[in-house]
Amino acid sequence: GAVVSQHPSWVICKSGTSVKIECRSLDFQATTMFWYRQFPKQSLMLMATSNEGSKATYEQGVEKDKFLINHASLTLSTLTVTSAHPEDSSFYICSARLNSNTGELFFGEGSRLTVL
Amino acid sequence: GEDVEQSLFLSVREGDSSVINCTYTDSSSTYLYWYKQEPGAGLQLLTYIFSNMDMKQDQRLTVLLNKKDKHLSLRIADTQTGDSAIYFCAESTTNAGKSTFGDGTTLTVKP
Numbered sequence: 465g466a467v468v469s470q471h472p473s474w475v476i477c478k479s480g481t482s483v484k485i486e487c488r489s490l491d492f493q494a495t496t497m498f499w500y501r502q503f504p505k506q507s508l509m510l511m512a513t514s515n516e517g518s519k520a521t522y523e524q525g526v527e528k529d530k531f532l533i534n535h536a537s538l539t540l541s542t543l544t545v546t547s548a549h550p551e552d553s554s555f556y557i558c559s560a561r562l563n564s565n566t567g568e569l570f571f572g573e574g575s576r577l578t579v580l
Numbered sequence: 581g582e583d584v585e586q587s588l589f590l591s592v593r594e595g596d597s598s599v600i601n602c603t604y605t606d607s608s609s610t611y612l613y614w615y616k617q618e619p620g621a622g623l624q625l626l627t628y629i630f631s632n633m634d635m636k637q638d639q640r641l642t643v644l645l646n647k648k649d650k651h652l653s654l655r656i657a658d659t660q661t662g663d664s665a666i667y668f669c670a671e672s673t674t675n676a677g678k679s680t681f682g683d684g685t686t687l688t689v690k691p
Contacts, residue, residue, distance in 0.1 A: 470622070498678055507668065507683040508623075557622050569672075569679060571615070571623040 466492050466562045470572035477548055478580055484544045485575045487558030493538035494560035498569070499531075502555040514541040514558075548579040586669050586682035593690050598656040600685045602669030605650060609671040612645060613679065614654045617666045626654070626667075656687075664689045 467490040477483050487497055495516045500508040512533050513521040520533035532544040545552050555576050559569040583605040592598045604612070610631050615623040629636045629643045636643045642655040656663055666686050672679040
């Protein structure tokens with residue numbers, strides 16, 4: 465199947481700093497990628513839809529200025545958590561659609577963010 | 581909006597069959613998916629079924645879809661300890677692209 469890779473797998477940062485997480489589609493081009501947040505023992509919460517070459521579409525309640533998304537190429541989307549605080553600590557997962565007709569999604573391995 | 585519901589926990593013995601159930605509300609759902617998540621990892625697509633199908637079988641996995649009742653199930657035959665994980669049901673419509681996920685069913689397989 466298609467491969468989606470995230471980097472870093474885990475990161476620990478101090479409160480107030482910004483952290484960038486990358487999501488790459490390794491063997492296919494993805495015009496659309498999705499960013500999710502997952503709290504322990506909970507389901508995935510869709511944060512935003514990342515569109516190549518245009519602005520991301522954020523879900524209700526997600527702060528655009530807090531979670532900056534850039535989809536500069538067909539194989540890379542980045543999520544930057546700005547001025548991170550402990551409550552931003554979470555597991556962030558991205559996914560990409562392989563085929564716009566099937567809607568099939570492939571997920572990255574996830575990035576665990578811990579803000580001290 | 582769309583809603584997907586699953587039971588939260590299931591425990592079976594090794595070698596038994598596991599059946600994980602899911603219900604959804606969006607009648608326009610086009611694709612229904614089952615994902616597996618192991619601790620600390622992302623989601624792995626196990627299988628998916630198109631809404632005009634009733635059943636799909638892939639080795640030990642059997643997916644049944646009752647579109648009238650909006651009920652989806654995943655049967656794992658000869659469940660192994662390596663099958664212990666969280667299983668997510670999800671749905672999407674082709675046009676929207678994004679998926680709505682259930683809360684996940686934690687499957688525990690006991691030796």
